[in-house]
Structure formats: C-alpha cells, structure tokens
Amino acid sequence: EVQLVESGGGLVKPGGSLRLSCAASGFTFSSYSMNWVRQAPGKGLEWVSSISSSSSYIYYADSVKGRFTISRDNAKNSLYLQMNSLRAEDTAVYYCARIVEYMDVWGKGTTVTVSS
Amino acid sequence: IQLTQSPSFLSASVGDRVTITCRASQGISSYLAWYQQKPGKAPKLLIYAASTLQSGVPSRFSGSGSGTEFTLTISSLQPEDFATYYCQQLNSYPFTFGPGTKVDIK
Numbered sequence: 001e002v003q004l005v006e007s008g009g010g011l012v013k014p015g016g017s018l019r020l021s022c023a024a025s026g027f028t029f030s031s032y033s034m035n036w037v038r039q040a041p042g043k044g045l046e047w048v049s050s051i052s053s054s055s056s057y058i059y060y061a062d063s064v065k066g067r068f069t070i071s072r073d074n075a076k077n078s079l080y081l082q083m084n085s086l087r088a089e090d091t092a093v094y095y096c097a098r099i100v101e102y103m104d105v106w107g108k109g110t111t112v113t114v115s116s
Numbered sequence: 117i118q119l120t121q122s123p124s125f126l127s128a129s130v131g132d133r134v135t136i137t138c139r140a141s142q143g144i145s146s147y148l149a150w151y152q153q154k155p156g157k158a159p160k161l162l163i164y165a166a167s168t169l170q171s172g173v174p175s176r177f178s179g180s181g182s183g184t185e186f187t188l189t190i191s192s193l194q195p196e197d198f199a200t201y202y203c204q205q206l207n208s209y210p211f212t213f214g215p216g217t218k219v220d221i222k
Contacts, residue, residue: 035211037159044202044213044214044215044216045151045153045159045202045204045213045216046213047204047210047211047212047213050209050211059209059210061210062210095158095159099206101147101164101165101206102149102161102164102165102204102206103149103151103159103161103204104161104164104170106158106159106160107158108157108158109158
C-alpha cells in the first residue's frame with residue numbers, strides 16, 4: 001500500500017524550531033518529487049515547499065523562505081522539513097504529498113502549534 | 117499565479133448537478149488539479165490535468181477547461197460529496213491553491 005506518514009509536530013514557542021518527518025512506503029520514493037502543504041485552523045491549503053527526486057531542485061513559498069529547509073534521505077525513504085524562527089502564523093496541520101504533475105498521495109498530517 | 121474559485125459556498129441537495137469554477141490570473145495550460153477535503157482529513161485528488169479523472173474516483177465527477185478558466189462538475193450530488201473542493205495550479209512555482217468551495221447540504 002502506498003503510504004505517507006508524518007511525524008514531529010507539537011507545541012513550540014514563537015522563535016523556536018521543529019523538524020517534521022514524513023516516512024514513505026509502498027512506492028519507489030527516490031523516483032518522486034515531494035512536497036509539504038499546510039493548512040491553518042479553519043483556513044485553506046497552502047503549498048509550503050517542494051524537493052525534486054534527487055534534491056537538485058528545491059522551492060519554497062515566500063512565507064517560509066529563509067526559515068524552513070526541506071530535505072530528503074532516499075536511503076531512508078524519508079522527507080523532512082526543518083522549521084526555524086517559528087511564528088504564530090505557522091500554526092497549521094502540515095501534510096507531505098507525493099507529486100508527479102499533481103499531488104496524488106497525501107499523508108494524514110501532523111499538527112504544529114506555535115504559542116507562548 | 118492567483119486562483120479564484122466561485123462560489124465560495126454552495127448549498128445543494130442530493131441529486132443536484134453542481135458546478136464550481138476556478139479562474140487563474142494567467143494562463144496555466146491544463147496544469148490544474150481538483151481536490152476534495154472532508155473535515156479532519158487530508159485532501160484527496162479528484163481530477164488532474166484539468167480533465168483526467170483520478171483512478172477510483174466516481175464518474176459523476178468531471179473537469180474541463182484550459183488556459184485561465186476551469187470547472188469541476190458533479191453530475192448528481194451524493195451524500196458523501198459534501199465537502200470542500202480546492203483547485204490547484206501546477207504550471208509554475210509556487211503551486212498555488214484556490215481558496216476553496218464548501219458544498220453543504222440544503
């Protein structure tokens with residue numbers, strides 16, 4: 001079964017850091033680009049970052065550029081999002097998603113809450 | 117690239133035909149996807165490349181359009197279709213989503 005499982009969310013103070021992980025299974029992880037998408041409480045979907053299959057190409061939303069870093073370990077079938085200098089507006093459910101020319105497989109999400 | 121969706125809210129009955137429109141601020145060819153999201157759940161891909169039905173998605177869902185104007189149609193609304201629908205452009209980064217259309221029970 002094709003599956004993505006996020007972990008690493010939690011409560012963090014403003015200015016703090018958190019590292020999210022996404023474990024992939026059931027498909028050849030190293031062949032796909034991957035993404036992070038987030039959803040603030042009661043709000044719509046926001047694309048956060050993308051990384052190509054070999055990590056050659058990386059893109060960020062302006063809202064997180066310079067604070068978040070996406071990475072992957074193809075040997076471990078894992079995707080990561082290092083989040084630094086967190087703000088209240090980063091509070092959201094964070095989803096990882098596989099991408100071909102569209103996002104066809106999504107994880108269930110992990111919740112990040114930034115609050116003092 | 118900005119995406120707008122209309123309507124933002126739609127109240128409909130089981131069996132109704134429902135159409136949601138997504139407009140892009142500039143041409144995106146057919147690089148548009150539609151997702152369905154239910155409360156507390158991850159988005160689910162319905163349509164990609166503007167009009168291609170994702171495997172396993174009921175045929176009552178269809179998509180059309182290219183360039184800047186796109187539509188998602190549900191031919192006969194079923195109880196399990198009450199949800200929020202998002203369009204997304206994948207023509208160029210950042211991969212923006214539309215603001216969503218909530219389909220509620222009349």
